[in-house]
Amino acid sequence: MTQPHPQAFPPRFTWGVATSSYQIEGAAHEDGRSPSIWDTFCAAPGKVKGGDNGDVACDHYHRLDGDLDLIASLGVNAYRFSVAWPRILPGGRGAVNRAGLDFYSRLVDGLLARGITPWLTLYHWDLPQVLQDAGGWPARDTALAFGEYAAIVAAELGDRVGHFITINEPWVAAYLGHGAGVHAPGHTDLAESFAASHHLLLAHGLGVRAVRAAAPGAQVGITLNLAAAYPATDREADHAAAHRQDGFANRWYLDPVFGRGYPQDTVKLLGNASPQAQELVRPGDLDIIGTPSDFLGVNMYSRSVVETAPGEGWLGVRQLRPEGSEYTGFDWEVAPQSLSDLMLRLQRDYTPRAIYITENGATYPDTVSEDGTVHDEARTRYFQQHLAALEVALAGGAKVSGYFAWSLMDNFEWAEGYDKRFGIVHVDFDTQARTLKQSGRWYRDFLTRAQQGQPA
Numbered sequence: 001m002t003q004p005h006p007q008a009f010p011p012r013f014t015w016g017v018a019t020s021s022y023q024i025e026g027a028a029h030e031d032g033r034s035p036s037i038w039d040t041f042c043a044a045p046g047k048v049k050g051g052d053n054g055d056v057a058c059d060h061y062h063r064l065d066g067d068l069d070l071i072a073s074l075g076v077n078a079y080r081f082s083v084a085w086p087r088i089l090p091g092g093r094g095a096v097n098r099a100g101l102d103f104y105s106r107l108v109d110g111l112l113a114r115g116i117t118p119w120l121t122l123y124h125w126d127l128p129q130v131l132q133d134a135g136g137w138p139a140r141d142t143a144l145a146f147g148e149y150a151a152i153v154a155a156e157l158g159d160r161v162g163h164f165i166t167i168n169e170p171w172v173a174a175y176l177g178h179g180a181g182v183h184a185p186g187h188t189d190l191a192e193s194f195a196a197s198h199h200l201l202l203a204h205g206l207g208v209r210a211v212r213a214a215a216p217g218a219q220v221g222i223t224l225n226l227a228a229a230y231p232a233t234d235r236e237a238d239h240a241a242a243h244r245q246d247g248f249a250n251r252w253y254l255d256p257v258f259g260r261g262y263p264q265d266t267v268k269l270l271g272n273a274s275p276q277a278q279e280l281v282r283p284g285d286l287d288i289i290g291t292p293s294d295f296l297g298v299n300m301y302s303r304s305v306v307e308t309a310p311g312e313g314w315l316g317v318r319q320l321r322p323e324g325s326e327y328t329g330f331d332w333e334v335a336p337q338s339l340s341d342l343m344l345r346l347q348r349d350y351t352p353r354a355i356y357i358t359e360n361g362a363t364y365p366d367t368v369s370e371d372g373t374v375h376d377e378a379r380t381r382y383f384q385q386h387l388a389a390l391e392v393a394l395a396g397g398a399k400v401s402g403y404f405a406w407s408l409m410d411n412f413e414w415a416e417g418y419d420k421r422f423g424i425v426h427v428d429f430d431t432q433a434r435t436l437k438q439s440g441r442w443y444r445d446f447l448t449r450a451q452q453g454q455p456a
């Protein structure tokens with residue numbers, strides 16, 4: 001069994017756990033929060049498994065102090081959370097809702113009091129419904145509204161928050177939300193999904209600039225979901241398919257964020273659906289999107305293995321499910337080596353100032369045993385394998401500066417509702433009891449060893 005070595009990680013490495021607002025907060029209709037696109041999506045029949053929604057979730061909004069103690073008990077030195085835009089600006093733009101800001105202000109103070117560095121994500125998918133009604137991400141104005149929102153949050157919290165993530169996973173928000181229709185707002189239009197992707201990227205660039213202006217000392221970056229793409233066979237056609245997949249899932253976001261504009265091979269494949277063809281890319285946009293940032297955040301769960309499939313969609317690619325691999329409860333392949341490959345490739349091709357793994361984790365059907373313990377050996381092994389792979393990447397020269405486990409606790413898993421658990425802490429959604437899982441114990445012990453002898 002591959003075990004990571006705690007001493008292999010540099011001193012001052014960032015060790016954290018991550019969550020997002022809609023997935024844990026609950027209190028969806030309190031203290032002036034307006035509905036987000038996820039409230040609407042959950043209310044539409046047949047969209048979310050079991051008809052679940054985030055009205056209560058982990059009730060984190062009402063359990064802040066206990067949850068802060070829980071985070072501290074893990075021995076992490078960082079906590080990644082997201083701010084709910086509709087709590088701060090119930091109208092999407094304009095008047096600020098003090099009560100919403102106060103909640104995050106208390107959260108930040110509570111983290112700092114416990115010696116934990118706050119990592120604030122500005123957008124983790126809960127767009128105010130009023131902005132959806134005005135066109136949502138396919139409309140350019142939404143990016144401008146995001147810039148205003150980013151400026152407000154940075155001005156209010158930037159005195160205490162030193163790390164900002166603009167957008168979480170633009171591929172998911174754009175494609176799963178507007179192309180595949182499995183996430184809010186549930187649309188299925190390829191051209192629209194690429195309009196959304198352009199405006200999400202534009203929002204990122206405007207966000208970087210807004211944060212820099214309001215909180216000059218802060219570090220700011222974007223979080224992308226990336227999955228290394230491999231050809232199913234050594235045939236040249238499969239290699240080409242893997243390159244196309246990489247263009248769609250990875251380079252489409254990496255290239256513009258690193259100031260290179262959109263990858264031309266993908267633009268060509270997209271034809272009329274590309275933002276260029278739709279005339280959405282205005283002069284100056286690519287400069288804004290390419291504003292240098294301080295770090296690249298990467299959410300990594302799996303890899304993709306593809307073969308060529310001419311005529312199958314615009315991409316001409318078929319995803320395979322390699323035999324003999326292990327799979328998580330989501331049927332995502334456990335592919336730790338792809339994490340090393342991905343980190344080394346990012347270092348080689350993009351030379352980011354720093355890389356942070358802002359999410360990594362797995363879902364399995366956990367059960368609480370009679371004695372109240374949760375034996376999630378598979379999840380523990382997943383973390384061990386991925387941290388060992390990260391160690392290999394570090395040894396190979398990838399500048400990875402931190403790692404956040406997804407997730408602090410079981411929570412609202414989007415279209416899967418509460419059925420899929422990702423926590424290192426178990427949540428009983430009837431009683432809201434939190435129980436540290438075996439994986440959480442392992443992570444805590446590992447971090448203790450990794451941080452031994454370091455100043456708190």
Ligand code: GBH
Pocket residue numbers: 020023168169172225299301302319331332359406413422
């Ligand atoms: C993250 O997204 C989210 O940021 C987080 O909120 C969420 O709870 C967590 O993951 C767990 O789901 O469909 O087999 O091709 C993950 C984004 C995008 C990961 C698509 C896997 C493809 C797998 N994901 N992806 S597959």
